Amino acid sequence: MYAKTKKTIALFLFLLPGIIIAEVTSGDIPKEEKKITTLAEKKLKTAPWDFSQWKHTGSIILDSIKVQKKIKSINIYFSPQFTHIPVRQNDIKTLKEQIKTKLGKRFSAYSVNIYSKGLPVETFIPNFFRDENLEKDQTRQTIRKTQQPIVTRNYQSRFTGGLTDRHIALWPGHGWYFEQILDRWEWQRARLFQTVEDLYPYYIVTNYLIPMLENSGAYVFLPRERCTQTHEVIVDNDKSTGNSELIINNGSYQWENVKKNGFQKKEILLDGENPFEMGSHLRIKAGGNVPGSLFYTPDIPEDGEYAIYIAWAKSELNIDDVRCNIKYSGGNAEFLLNQKMGSGTWIYLGTYFFNKGKNDEYGLQLSSASNNEGFITADAVRFGGGMGNIARGIDRGNNPLGIHVNDSSEISIINKPTISGRPRFMEGARYFLQYSGMPDSLVYNLNKGKKDYNDDYMSRGEWVNYLMGSPNGPSNYPDTKGLGIPVDLTMSFHTDAGITPNDSIIGTLAIYSTKKNEGLFPEGKSRLASRDLSDIIQTQIVEDIRCKYNEKWTRRGLWDREYSEAWRPNTPAMLLELLSHQNAADMRFGLDPRFQFDVSRAIYKGITRFINGSGAIVQPLPPSFMQIEYIDNKKIRISWQPTTDTLETTASPEFYKVYCQSPDKGFDTGTITSNNYLEWELDEWSEMYNFRVTALNAGGESFPGETLSVALLPNQKPDILIVNGFDRISGPSWFNNGEKNGIDCREDEGVPYGTDFSKVGNQYNFNRDEKWLDDDNPGWGSSNADTEGTAIPGNNFSYPSIHGKAFLNANRSFISISNESFEKMHEQNIKQFNVIDLIFGEQKGTPDFKKTDRIDFRVFSNGIMQKLEYFALNKGNILLSGAYIGTDMIENNDSAAIKFTK
Numbered sequence: 001m002y003a004k005t006k007k008t009i010a011l012f013l014f015l016l017p018g019i020i021i022a023e024v025t026s027g028d029i030p031k032e033e034k035k036i037t038t039l040a041e042k043k044l045k046t047a048p049w050d051f052s053q054w055k056h057t058g059s060i061i062l063d064s065i066k067v068q069k070k071i072k073s074i075n076i077y078f079s080p081q082f083t084h085i086p087v088r089q090n091d092i093k094t095l096k097e098q099i100k101t102k103l104g105k106r107f108s109a110y111s112v113n114i115y116s117k118g119l120p121v122e123t124f125i126p127n128f129f130r131d132e133n134l135e136k137d138q139t140r141q142t143i144r145k146t147q148q149p150i151v152t153r154n155y156q157s158r159f160t161g162g163l164t165d166r167h168i169a170l171w172p173g174h175g176w177y178f179e180q181i182l183d184r185w186e187w188q189r190a191r192l193f194q195t196v197e198d199l200y201p202y203y204i205v206t207n208y209l210i211p212m213l214e215n216s217g218a219y220v221f222l223p224r225e226r227c228t229q230t231h232e233v234i235v236d237n238d239k240s241t242g243n244s245e246l247i248i249n250n251g252s253y254q255w256e257n258v259k260k261n262g263f264q265k266k267e268i269l270l271d272g273e274n275p276f277e278m279g280s281h282l283r284i285k286a287g288g289n290v291p292g293s294l295f296y297t298p299d300i301p302e303d304g305e306y307a308i309y310i311a312w313a314k315s316e317l318n319i320d321d322v323r324c325n326i327k328y329s330g331g332n333a334e335f336l337l338n339q340k341m342g343s344g345t346w347i348y349l350g351t352y353f354f355n356k357g358k359n360d361e362y363g364l365q366l367s368s369a370s371n372n373e374g375f376i377t378a379d380a381v382r383f384g385g386g387m388g389n390i391a392r393g394i395d396r397g398n399n400p401l402g403i404h405v406n407d408s409s410e411i412s413i414i415n416k417p418t419i420s421g422r423p424r425f426m427e428g429a430r431y432f433l434q435y436s437g438m439p440d441s442l443v444y445n446l447n448k449g450k451k452d453y454n455d456d457y458m459s460r461g462e463w464v465n466y467l468m469g470s471p472n473g474p475s476n477y478p479d480t481k482g483l484g485i486p487v488d489l490t491m492s493f494h495t496d497a498g499i500t501p502n503d504s505i506i507g508t509l510a511i512y513s514t515k516k517n518e519g520l521f522p523e524g525k526s527r528l529a530s531r532d533l534s535d536i537i538q539t540q541i542v543e544d545i546r547c548k549y550n551e552k553w554t555r556r557g558l559w560d561r562e563y564s565e566a567w568r569p570n571t572p573a574m575l576l577e578l579l580s581h582q583n584a585a586d587m588r589f590g591l592d593p594r595f596q597f598d599v600s601r602a603i604y605k606g607i608t609r610f611i612n613g614s615g616a617i618v619q620p621l622p623p624s625f626m627q628i629e630y631i632d633n634k635k636i637r638i639s640w641q642p643t644t645d646t647l648e649t650t651a652s653p654e655f656y657k658v659y660c661q662s663p664d665k666g667f668d669t670g671t672i673t674s675n676n677y678l679e680w681e682l683d684e685w686s687e688m689y690n691f692r693v694t695a696l697n698a699g700g701e702s703f704p705g706e707t708l709s710v711a712l713l714p715n716q717k718p719d720i721l722i723v724n725g726f727d728r729i730s731g732p733s734w735f736n737n738g739e740k741n742g743i744d745c746r747e748d749e750g751v752p753y754g755t756d757f758s759k760v761g762n763q764y765n766f767n768r769d770e771k772w773l774d775d776d777n778p779g780w781g782s783s784n785a786d787t788e789g790t791a792i793p794g795n796n797f798s799y800p801s802i803h804g805k806a807f808l809n810a811n812r813s814f815i816s817i818s819n820e821s822f823e824k825m826h827e828q829n830i831k832q833f834n835v836i837d838l839i840f841g842e843q844k845g846t847p848d849f850k851k852t853d854r855i856d857f858r859v860f861s862n863g864i865m866q867k868l869e870y871f872a873l874n875k876g877n878i879l880l881s882g883a884y885i886g887t888d889m890i891e892n893n894d895s896a897a898i899k900f901t902k
Contacts, residue, residue, distance in 0.1 A: 037067040040074060040103060048102035049095055057084040057557035072110045074103070082116035084557035086535055087124040089134055126532035128609050140529035142488065142572075142611050148320045150342045150485055151219050151349065154334040155669045161617025161650070161698040163608060164217030166488045169464045169569070170210065171223050172201035173494035175428030176420055177452045178392035185392075185420045188428070188453060190778035191760045191785060193587045194732070194743055199426070199788075200581060200590070201493045203758035206425075208600035209493075216608060216619055216700030221487070223429035223463050225385045227307030227351065228757055228791070230423045232386025235296040235363070236379070238264045238279040242299040243358050249295070251368060252288025255378075257281075261313045261344065263380040268391045268419060269434060271449055276344045276437030281313040281379040284368045291369035296381040299358040305666075307351045308364060311379040311437075314343035319374040323367040328352035330666030339377060341484040342467075345437045346382060353666025354383070388424045390431040391417040392452065423789055425757075428456040433463055442466060442474045461568025464490050471522040472570035478522060488611065489533055489572040491603070492565040495590070496577030499780075503736065506580035507554025508541050510534035513567035514560055521570050529572040534558055537574060537606030544602040544647060549589055549849045572610070576603070582772075582781065584734070584741050589849065591743075592731030593753040593794070605648070608699065618651040619700030623676075623693045627821040628710050630718050634685065636710055636815070639677035640693050653695035659704065661690040670694070685714045686811075688804050707798035708816040711808045718813035719834040722800045725819040725864065726841030726882070728857035729753045729795050740766040742781060751842050752794030761786045799839050803881075807837075823863025827870050836871055838864070840882025845892045859888040860897040869900070 061079035189197035264279025318339035469482020512530035579586035625641035645651035732750035761784025770779035889897035
């Protein structure tokens with residue numbers, strides 16, 4: 001036996017960039033091992049590594065060294081800050097080689113092992129980044145579910161390399177809420193740089209990220225209202241909106257009215273009231289020779305896009321293949337609904353265009369046809385997002401004056417009922433979850449009605465747990481049965497606060513939690529899966545931003561912290577802090593729609609890689625170079641080109657889908673082709689048709705390219721060519737003169753993608769030295785509130801339809817083409833036209849973020865000038881429209897364009 005001693009061994013302290021070697025305690029070490037340990041410590045007294053690039057994540061400290069002479073191993077123990085950085089096999093290999101080199105020949109036969117948080121650092125390498133030399137951790141592997149998903153879109157392809165059959169819970173941070181202390185509704189964050197964190201992530205999530213995930217086959221749950229339509233139409237067996245009607249058709253079996261567990265519309269919901277416990281529902285036995293059906297016919301108040309939600313009631317006999325058909329103004333969308341899960345809440349089916357009024361052909365149809373035995377239940381169907389109707393600050397007693405006498409006979413005034421007065425999509429999760437039938441004490445009312453602010457962020461994780469149910473139920477009641485939905489992962493999207501004085505980037509932070517339940521999910525999987533998810537997504541975001549926007553974009557830490565939105569969900573969870581909404585350098589990028597698209601695409605790619613590993617395939621980018629050509633009679637040819645994704649080798653299209661919009665209707669569900677063209681015969685003369693195209697592969701479906709229009713009159717070849725020269729999307733103008741900095745909307749408001757709901761008002765405080773006092777006085781970046789809830793129109797890439805209507809009203813045939821295709825158009829083909837209508841809209845030279853010498857979205861490109869000159873010399877008529885036709889060439893000192901226009 002070796003004699004043992006216990007004393008402190010002092011290592012030399014070296015403050016190297018990003019690394020500190022601290023004093024360590026040897027503990028009870030045998031004398032021979034103590035001697036050799038001391039030798040190793042002396043050799044490593046000067047650190048052979050450099051973590052300076054990670055100093056912003058916290059100082060990485062060498063806690064201790066342990067030498068085991070008998071088995072010839074050296075264990076190096078780093079502080080927990082080591083896990084704040086991405087850990088990779090090659091980095092560990094290099095680090096071990098550096099340590100071995102520093103130790104010298106005396107230790108050449110020793111193995112080096114590195115630890116942090118008591119675990120080998122290899123533990124912190126995500127499965128996705130492990131090669132064949134490191135075994136994958138099966139305790140955090142994602143297994144593809146075999147059960148029927150809650151909603152199956154029969155009109156959508158199955159994406160084997162995507163997210164088909166996956167359930168994802170996703171939410172943007174914060175929202176409009178009731179502050180009990182101030183007795184008012186307000187934002188949870190300050191209005192800064194034209195937006196507020198309660199709306200800014202919401203816009204990115206709903207405008208970009210959710211469509212990308214859905215286009216990959218996932219079903220996405222959201223604890224906030226996703227539809228910005230302020231109208232709401234309820235069709236229900238209890239009470240419907242306006243002239244809306246539920247038509248009941250019995251078949252071999254009859255629809256039975258069950259007088260409980262159903263939704264009933266109430267104009268104002270008081271604290272704790274559950275609208276899904278106020279009404280009745282219908283049910284019918286599945287199958288039979290003659291199926292029964294329900295047809296929900298809405299009375300639509302205004303033309304527009306309406307999200308459709310359906311609800312059904314709980315029954316142990318419910319079947320998993322309920323046939324559902326949405327008949328909207330563009331066609332039919334068919335679904336299978338799995339009623340074995342998800343009862344007593346709103347289930348989103350999609351967003352569709354409906355015309356104003358009641359049309360017996362349009363609505364939602366349920367059928368009892370099935371090969372399964374059991375029951376179909378049916379409750380309300382909701383069209384549109386609507387306005388908030390949850391009342392807060394109220395006295396639940398019978399006291400209309402709001403006067404309360406407490407036990408000590410003191411009289412106080414109790415707040416009267418108040419609703420937010422805002423569209424439901426602006427409100428926080430607490431209120432939407434109540435409207436969605438969640439139980440108050442388990443999910444959204446965790447602070448007994450006293451702190452809506454806390455309820456809002458705490459409710460989101462508990463909502464996920466309630467969706468899943470036992471054994472993954474809400475934290476205090478894990479055995480709650482819940483809704484039985486297997487949620488594969490969750491992500492919370494925020495924009496963390498922070499200001500830098502030197503125009504540097506705050507950057508991207510990832511937060512996860514492994515502390516709950518000894519690091520395990522209730523079903524036994526490791527919570528390190530949350531770290532994998534966070535690392536993969538953060539890596540993808542930072543790499544893509546550095547490649548396309550800013551090579552110095554800051555990758556902040558990977559924090560294992562007990563943030564509510566990270567630790568509560570009983571499924572892999574990430575809390576993303578994309579950037580700082582308080583920092584001008586971050587928001588200069590953050591307000592640009594191109595950046596928003598690419599960041600969302602990075603998150604989508606990270607989620608796909610977490611789920612599918614090396615088998616992940618990335619959905620393509622939208623097609624470009626679209627054009628419509630006239631063939632003869634009512635026949636046209638639509639063509640396009642794939643867009644190459646320089647960041648993703650798997651994102652190549654395999655086939656395409658062409659969508660057609662008939663007059664005064666929505667787009668249909670698409671026609672698939674493997675070619676990059678499609679011949680199409682129009683249904684009618686003298687009507688305008690719109691077309692757009694998406695690209696598809698095994699990973700999913702792209703966003704659509706631009707929309708082109710055509711109208712043909714009998715015996716009249718189209719001699720008008722509409723050129724869509726407006727393809728710009730960009731953020732607003734910024735200025736920085738040292739003392740003042742911010743958004744200069746007088747120079748350029750920018751061009752959103754589609755419609756922007758995130759702008760609260762123009763910035764009015766430009767003084768960099770103005771400090772934040774409170775959310776009402778946030779200092780530098782303070783912005784007005786006059787556009788909150790306003791739809792800011794941007795570029796929807798469909799302006800040929802506006803000009804086309806004018807030509808059609810003048811009894812003229814026309815076709816349209818993209819500006820890229822027009823530049824490549826053969827000059828002989830131009831001669832067939834008498835008029836070229838070139839739409840520039842808000843096209844304007846915009847500096848590239850990364851290549852400062854490059855100007856995007858110029859009005860007059862060389863190709864356009866050449867084609868217009870040729871057309872003019874051949875006596876063609878040219879119509880130009882746009883906001884910057886004259887100023888763009890002057891501002892960019894474009895001598896060629898100036899000469900051309902003279």
